[in-house]
Amino acid sequence: MTAVREIILKFSCEDKPGIVANVAALFAAQGFNIRESHQFEDVENRRFFMRTVLDATNQSLTLEEVRAAFLPVAKRYGMDWQLMDADVKLKVLVAVSQWGHCLHNLLSAWKQGTLPVDIVGVVSNHEVMRELVEWYQLPFHYLPISTDTKAEQEAQMLALLSDASADCLVLARYMQILSDSMCRALAGRAINIHHSFLPGFKGARPYHQAFERGVKLIGATAHYVTADLDEGPIIEQAVERVTHVNTPEELTEIGRDVESLVLNRALRWHSEHRVLVNGNKTVVFSR
Known part of the structure; x- marks a missing residue:
């Protein structure tokens, strides 16, 4: 050795x-x-x-x-x-659905060598991101999902992780809720980006929820995935100031930039072994 x-x-x-x-x-x-x-x-x-x-x-x-x-x-x-x-990079499998802003940010940083991971492939329940992924010369795995095929699809995803010897699964706006068994199998090894400043505005359409409440700050949260939806230990967060003139669509666009930044940081902290879980919280020794 x-x-x-x-x-x-x-x-x-x-x-x-x-x-x-x-x-x-x-x-x-x-x-x-x-x-x-x-x-x-x-x-x-x-x-x-x-x-x-x-x-x-x-x-x-x-x-x-x-x-x-x-x-x-x-x-x-x-x-x-x-x-x-320290010389061994973590191998990462990325999961995405139909929004590619976080995925594009991760792939660009990986390609430039500024994100210290080895991305081994991208899995999606849609075909939308295939062209982008293949432009980066990475394997694209199309795994459609329905209520009846959820268990089978998750088993395929776990097999992809195993076959690639991947250390981590990153949910880059992967708009599917992982099963309890999947969450247990990936405990401490799956990172999600939530398009809201948790613990507020959990679940679907958070920017519309924020608009209805007239918020002056919107944000994004990267956290470890657990069986409790959007309740996992938080790794990184950021906010951006907005005003009453911003529409839900504008809040969404501003939020996408924040999401990309936050997920990139969270994956970096995780890949550099800077995150330690402390119950339902984390200790993050960032630079």
Whole structure:
């Protein structure tokens, strides 16, 4: 196996004295140098969160060897932890329906190399985005869906994820509600963009709901998918100021730009292992 050059460690555990000192001492003994480190203490729940990027000065250790060395510390503190090779990009499958603004933004950023993921394909319940996807020379998987075929279609989608060794499913305005079993299978690995500033205006037609309430700010929310519709842990949000003169159609157009920005950021934070789930919330160690 190849020796690692740079690793990312992220973990959460009960807050106790000595956690940082023991983690730092272990990696120092293995010849690693801390390049970036963030930590957070949830005082209310006495939960500690940490993300650290380490450079290897000892080039002989493999990722599995580093994980084995860290395991005793992880067990001592009861950590929920992950240790990753920073040079390995997450593989992403994107799902979309008929609106392509978020998809186009992701594909453009991926093609330019500014989004640090490996997009392995796009799946859709419509044919509308085929030409765009194939222009980017990516596989396009047309999987139509109906009430009677939902279970079969989701099984096909899971098979695509498995066949491509995809780490993450991104719902880029994929206008289908995933089943409870699908949500459980993809827990922590599926990101949705909701065209509203959650927890307000959930469900369908949020911009029309916002128009009816005369809002002065509209926004978008990227969150992990759970069985509770639009209730998953929030990763990223943004807002844009509007006024009473904006029509629902104008709010929709403004909102699309916000949606694209928010989904791009959320996928970036996830792919860089900057997001740690904290119950129904997240800790995001953004730059």
